[in-house]
Amino acid sequence: MRRIDHFNDPAAPRATSLKPAVSAVVLDAEGRLLLIRRTDNDRYAIPGGAQECGETVAQAVVREVEEETGVVVEVVSLVGIFSNPAHVVAFPDGEVRQEFSMCFRAVPTGGHPRGSSESKEVRWVAPEDLRSLDIHPSIRLRIERGLADPTSPYFT
Template sequence: MGAGAAGGVLAESGGVSRIDYLNEPNAPRATGIRVAVSAVVRDQGGRILMIRRADNDKYAIPGGGQDVGETLAAAVVREVEEETGIRVEVTGLVGLYSNPAHVIAYDDGEVRQEFSICFRARPLGGDLRTSDESTEVLWAEPTDLDDLDIHPSIRLRIVHGLIDDRAPYFT
């Protein structure tokens, strides 16, 4: 298992690509915001469910956009299963992440400001599998995360998600 591409490298998957910018003065200006959800899923051994994103080749916790008519909890359950094959139950809130200095530029010209609600979840069942959005799915030991290319915004969510008794984070 190798590390992902370096920051600022464009990755493509099925015609979709993105670049994440964080605290970069030359980043494009955000044109919109979309509600996104993610989850820090830990198994009984404390390992974290991780994906390697197809659109930027970085490792991340599973997540994605909320659909119309869907609750936030239902969105995260759906996204985790779609991207990993693992069914989960939401157990808590890690935090609300809305850093205007983190923008995501897509190859279609859309540039979004980060806005993500991150939950804690526990696995209920299923089998690991990839999807159109994930090229690799794995259970990672927290001590092995430094070996993975993880965007700083995702790493922050993981750090917060590993502290069980902390109040939800918000920006």
């Protein structure tokens, strides 16, 4: 069984947990977006994951991006805070987590793209090519906000 994202689904299970998570809109010098293809749901996404005890959100972003993509980044600004209770994720162990993700903009500073246990593909994608990819609506919103006005953080 894999994780199942429920978004605006009246039949979705009720959330049983809420955990701080981070994600990153990483753009290279050519304006391409760093994407992973997730191993758990086969969709494209921006890198991210849960914040761990003892680290700041910026440290969590750097760690998660490098773990999932091999790319080292520097966090440069906040995209927004995404906490829509209509987005829950059901995990194989029975946990149902309400979305709570802090999304940041970041720039690559080193490393080399490579897959991981969480990402079967890592690629740089031009913004105009995003429409053809299978991306969950909640991730598309983060991408849209990350590519938009960097002076006004988004929040739900």
